[in-house]
Amino acid sequence: MSHGFYIGLSYAVSALIVAVLIGWVWWDGKARQKELAELERAGVRRRSSAPAGEAQ
Template sequence: MMTHATYVALSYGAAVVLIGGLVLMTLLDGRARKRDLAELEAQGIRRRSSAAQEPGQDQADT
């Protein structure tokens, strides 16, 4: 029979494992996206947000 303390400890343990997994997945995905961006920029493909605006050009014109 499971005691209350065991149930609480298992619940907290499961929460820690799940949140840790989500953090790890987020970090790994961020690294992968940075690698993808670096590859694209090495090919000469630039992000629109990094393009220099010409003088007199409104933000709405882009």
């Protein structure tokens, strides 16, 4: 096997791992935002985000 094979494979493996990592972090963020939006729609709010009058 030529050195070009090892160089190409090194960059391909690194690019694949970085792409999976970025994709996973991105997807995880989108999934959590979706869950928070669903809870908001269902009327479940954090105490700190409730309107001022409602807190009493």
